[in-house]
Amino acid sequence: MKRDFLHITDFTSAEVLETLENAKEVKAKLKSGENYTPFKGRSMAMIFTKPSARTRISFETGFYRLGGHAVYLGPSDIDIGKREAVKDIARVISRYNDIIMARLFDHNHILELADYADVPVINALTDYNHPCQIMADILTIQEHRGHLEDLKVVYIGDGNNIVNSWLRLSQRIPFHFVCACPENYTPDADTVKAAQDAGLSTIDIQHDPAIAAQKADVIYTDVWASMGQKHEKEDRLKHFKGFQVNETIMAAADENALFLHCLPAERGLEVTDTVIEGRGSVVFDEAENRMHVQNVLLLKIAGEI
Ligand code: CP
Ligand code: NVA
16 A cells, blocks of 8 residues: 555654654764665656745755655646646656655645555645645754653644644644634634544634743744735735734743744744744754655655655
8 A cells, every 4th residue: 555645644643753753863864974865766756836945945855865866847847637637647647756746736636646646645735734844843843842742832823734734743742732813814624623632732723822822832933825825915914913923922932932934934924033033943944854854754655664
């Protein structure tokens, strides 16, 4: 049976924790300059229907560092679901490549892609979730805190794809997750319910950033208008007033609180310059860890570790 990584919950709790350990090991190997090439002779197709910096660079570079070759297919190359049916391109790519990475709008498209592909598929963001990002985030938190005990993560902003992945993670490892968002910008209701029903973590969805931030170990934010929603930006600015992560929010958090942002950031909107450049900010370690955690996710779905 081939493995896919479309949601964090596609992995068991043990696999999630093992991924973090393996990521630290593979990161150390690469940093030491060791020649580690388990993907020698393999190729990965990367389908992008949305823009990207980190995702493209980290997947392409990571796969290359592990000995493989990545093929970039941009928004105008395949035009998945429009020029050609998802189920057709899934089977075509499976005849050429060993792994498929995809960043798509419609989450149903990645489910269909994985259903029809004969090779492992990894989700590099859909409108619904961004599992690789949140795996990199939790790795970064673990590295900086030294452990994941008694963790309070406070997300302030839009209840978007990032939040849905945090909620999925909360079903695999225990922590306190608070999402402070405007009333009409709550995360996916079924995903909130599944996270609450799982009973492993404490989940609060509320609307007051200052209260949410109290004693937080991690303050996290993301853009107020995601890719595909940029035309709503002006309207959203009105609703997200008061949801900016600034010095006041950081002061309400634990004195050692970390600041994370998946990036790209719109400085001056969801976060101030002072916070993103501040003492607790680990956004560039977080960006680097995309590559290290993805390397291991790829090795795992390919059955290499
Ligand atoms: N965080 C992230 O996925 O960045 P990109 O959109 O630049 O890939
Ligand atoms: N929520 C953002 C994340 C970007 C990495 C988006 O979907 O545009």
